Amino acid sequence: MQYLFELCSITWTKSMWRLFFLIERCYRSREPVLLVGETGGGKTTVCQVLSAVLGVKLHILNCHQYTETSDFIGGFSPVRDRSTIALEYKHLISTLKGMKIFIHVAGDVLFPSDISGAISVVNRMNEILDRYRKEKELFPEVPPQDIDDMEQIKLKLMHLHQKSKAIFLWQDGPLVQAMKSGDLFLIDEVSLADDSVLERLNSVLEPERKLSLAEQGGSVLEKIVAHPNFFILATMNPGGDYGKKELSPALRNRFTELWVPAVTDVDELKSIAVERFSKAELSCFGDCIVNFLKWFNHLHTGRMLTIRDLLSWISFINLTEMKLGSQQALIHGLFLVLLDGLTLGMNLAKSEATELRRTCMSFILEELRKVEGKPLNSRLNDLKNYGWGDDITKTDIDCNHPDDFGIAPFYITKGHFACKQQGFLFTAPTTSKNVLRVLRGMQLPKPLLLEGSPGVGKTSLIMSLAGFSGHNVVRINLSEQTDMMDLLGSDLPLEGENGIEFAWSDGILLQALKNGSWVLLDELNLAPQSVLEGLNAILDHRAEVYIPELGQTYKCPQSFRVFACQNPSSQGGGRKGLPKSFLNRFTKVYVDELKEDDYFSICKSEYPLLSDDLLRNLICFNNRLFTDTMIHRKYGQEGSPWEFNLRDIMRSCQMIADSPDTSKNDCFLNTVYLQRMRTAVDRNEVLKLFEEVFQIKPSIHQSKMLYVNAHCLVVGNASIRRNNSRSYAVQINQLNILPGILHSLEAAIHCIHQGWLCILVGQHSSGKTSLIR
The missing domain is CATH 3.40.50.300 (P-loop containing nucleotide triphosphate hydrolases)
Structure with a gap:
């Protein structure tokens, strides 16, 4: 009864009784059953309930795109944990020595302690059995059952010996195990598996309930007939959602198909809510939660709240109402199940999500006011208390x-x-x-x-x-x-x-x-x-x-x-x-995008020696560049979309901090920003923006200083050590450092020094590979 403890809190609504009754009727007639319904409807749970009620083991296989036939029926796999084989051998020898037929017939016999001697043990056992059958009347104290037990031990010893010698051995899959043992077998998300894999199970779904294991090989084809108690179930979501498909008509026809509707009845939802609250005084919030679910689902926002959301909301209230208070716990629970992730999968603009968040807050507060029967504390309506809103509040982190x-x-x-x-x-x-x-x-x-x-x-x-x-x-x-x-x-x-x-x-x-x-x-x-x-x-x-x-x-x-x-x-x-x-x-x-104040706090924490004005200029430049290229689209269309974020600001700070001349505040410009642009016009626009923000003219020279000796290569402000050996067969006279690649070469050297990933983008035959060489 492995699921009884977990399932004791199930609320038996009319929908659950209906579903359990139909599945139980299918079980009585051993009709394979397919449960189809939206997520969170209780399909898997009702299968676990049936297993618990019957006291029968439930084998569950989760299907996915790469599910194979061997996942169902089994296959050849390497022999694992040979130490277990040795222990089984010792246990069988110990059992054998304790049998009366061995004590009275065999006499003083020594058996090998290693599994490699199993065949000699089997031969000795045959001698004992032959002697007993010839002189049976001499050993009246030996029970007849010992003969059968010894034959079983012989078979087990031979199987263990074969197993110890083999590299690969056939191992039954969960379907075959369930068929032999008379257990329940659940194929979860059956529609995700390939049809060719599922069609292999056709003979199991027929009234004969047979399976031939041709994959096992051997001179004799093993055919398995299902145990009378064996029962097969399957679950799936309906087609239409991302990656979902319907089963083939031929396969669906072999199942008894049951539709599992989502729980939408208000009375059922309220009964579930009331039973789930850990304290009776909290059950008054059941109406608030259920009314909100009903109201929100009628908005048709692209997101439907399900029974899973209801249970999560109530579980959160049960866990936190002692330290938050019941009203705060209710509203924090709403943020947890819905409002924190409002834009996920809904294609809402940020402004629309903000407005919907405020509308949801107004509705739940009105429902709460009806329950309380008195005006609510004004702090309940303040979004900043829930991790939202535009106000900046100081937050204390407890690390100690x-x-x-x-x-x-x-x-x-x-x-x-x-x-x-x-x-x-x-x-x-x-x-x-x-x-x-x-x-x-x-x-x-x-x-x-x-x-x-x-x-x-x-x-x-x-x-x-x-x-x-x-x-x-x-x-x-x-x-x-x-x-x-x-x-x-x-x-x-x-x-x-x-x-x-x-x-x-x-x-x-x-x-x-x-x-x-x-x-x-x-x-x-x-x-x-x-x-x-x-x-x-x-x-x-x-x-x-x-x-x-x-x-x-x-x-x-x-x-x-x-x-x-x-x-x-x-x-x-x-x-x-x-x-x-x-x-x-x-x-x-x-996760909200970081703002200028966030950038400043983070950069100041990491680079305290850089001046406040410099950091604010860096942040302003980065944000202006993003606005110009991605929102107003003034320039930089070739190569877009671009992403200018905290990573770029931190890299700029790192280069300035590592620069020997800290007064050169434009040392980052070529590596972090200019080299990303694909045209000369776009690069000039970036230079103009830099000059406008920093109020200085950038010292980006058209020609970079190049210096090469036996020990290092220097390009502009970047240098890199040279090795004397080359691991590739390239003639040095085939590689010319052309003036046009000096800016890119300098940026690449800076990336190597800082340990940054560097990607070279350019037209065919523009010198990308030669630059790295």
């Missing part, structure tokens, strides 16, 4: 508490690693608001999704939170080529005592899960959506991952947390929209 870290009133428990309280400025005005929203989201054990423009500090915020709070964080950069093997692991060859062997190698995500680390999935919407859906079991209430190759399920430890960062899909670059069924599992936080 031995057990907790955070910003009042939200704290997280510190980890076991040493806290690193440097390298990030939490007190910058916008940054402190962003951190407050993230800490609020971390009050619930749900994964957290951060979205914002490049350079606003999404990744560094999470990395710094981990450092300040003593947690280890594993950063995983996702891309279009990301595969489930990269995340969860695969079998790899390695050099062992007996030559080449294969062993399972944990993927970076599985490794982090086992260690209880934080995981940061960077550039989430660059990864294939159907691959990400393979992580659903980690992200929802199950908090586990099943590895078909190992036949094992790993539970997420309490310290394990998942964070994800992404840029808006509207910014292109291969970014995709993500389906509601995936986004619905995250607490979503929009």
Whole structure:
């Protein structure tokens, strides 16, 4: 009954009774059942309820784009953990020595202690059995059951010996295990798997419920007939959302298809809400929450609040009402489930989101006033108390508490690693608001999704939170080529005592899960959506991952947390929209763009020796350049869109700080800004803007000084040491340093010194490769 404890708090609404009754009827007749419905409707949960009620194990396989037939039925995999084989051998020998047939018939016999001697043990057992059958009357104290038990031990010993010698061995998949044991088998997100993979299961879905394992090989084809209690279920979301498709008609026809509607009945929602509150006095807020859900869903904003949002809101109130007060907890909960991530997946402009945020606040405050029956405290309506609004408020970061870290009133428990309280400025005005929203989201054990423009500090915020709070964080950069093997692991060859062997190698995500680390999935919407859906079991209430190759399920430890960062899909670059069924599992936080005051606070903290006027000019220049090129589009159209952000300002500060002549405030201009522009006209416009902002004429010379000797290469203000050896076969007389590439060469040398990534962009045969050589 592994799910009974988790499912005891389920509210049995009319919808849940209907769904459970229909599935139970399908189970009685052993009809495969397909549950189709929107995310958060309880499809997976009702399957777990059926498993708990029947007292039968439930095998769950999460499908994704790369799900293979072997994930269902099994396949050949390397023999793992040979120490377990040795232990099994010793246990069988111990059992054998304790049997009466061995004591009375065998006499004093020594057995090999190593599994390599298993065949000699089997031969000795055959001799004992032959003697017993010939002289049975001489051994009346031997029970007949010992004969059958010894035959079973013989078979097990032979199987163990074969297993110890083999490199690869057939391992049943979860479907075959469930068919043999009479368990339940759930195919979660079945529509994400390829049709050719699912069609392999057709014979299991027929009334005969058979499966032929041709993949196992051998002289005899193994045919499996399902145990009478075996039952197969499948779930999917309807087609139409990002990456979602319908099953083929042939496959759908083999299932009994049940539509699972979203829970929209007000009475059902209220009954769920009332039962979920931890205190009876909080149940009065059930009407507020349900009325808000109904009102917001009728606005048709592109975002629908579901039962998952309702449960998250109530869980947040239960956790925080003691320290926040019930009214504050209610409103903070609204920000957590909706208002913090209002623009994610809704295609709203920032001004529209701000207006909708204020409208939502007005509605919930009016509902709260009806419940309280008296005027509310005016502070409840102040957005700055919730990490929003334009007012700048000083925020105190509590780093010194031995057990907790955070910003009042939200704290997280510190980890076991040493806290690193440097390298990030939490007190910058916008940054402190962003951190407050993230800490609020971390009050619930749900994964957290951060979205914002490049350079606003999404990744560094999470990395710094981990450092300040003593947690280890594993950063995983996702891309279009990301595969489930990269995340969860695969079998790899390695050099062992007996030559080449294969062993399972944990993927970076599985490794982090086992260690209880934080995981940061960077550039989430660059990864294939159907691959990400393979992580659903980690992200929802199950908090586990099943590895078909190992036949094992790993539970997420309490310290394990998942964070994800992404840029808006509207910014292109291969970014995709993500389906509601995936986004619905995250607490979503929009990370605001940094403002001039934030830039100044951060730069002053990192470079205290640079003057205030210089820093403000750098920030003004950077912002003006962005406005001119991306908003007014005065110039810089070739090569756009551009992104000028904190990274550029910090690089400029670094170059000025490292310059031997600190009075030369234009030393950054060529490397950080000018070399990005693609035409002479655009570069001249940047020079004019610099002169306008800094009130000095930049000393960018058309011709750069070039100096080469045996030890170094000097171009302008940049120099680099030379090696005497060359690893490539290029004649030195083939490489001419032309005057036209000196500015680019100087910028490249500066990038090498600072450890910055450098990308060379230019027309065909413009000298990009020669410049690097």
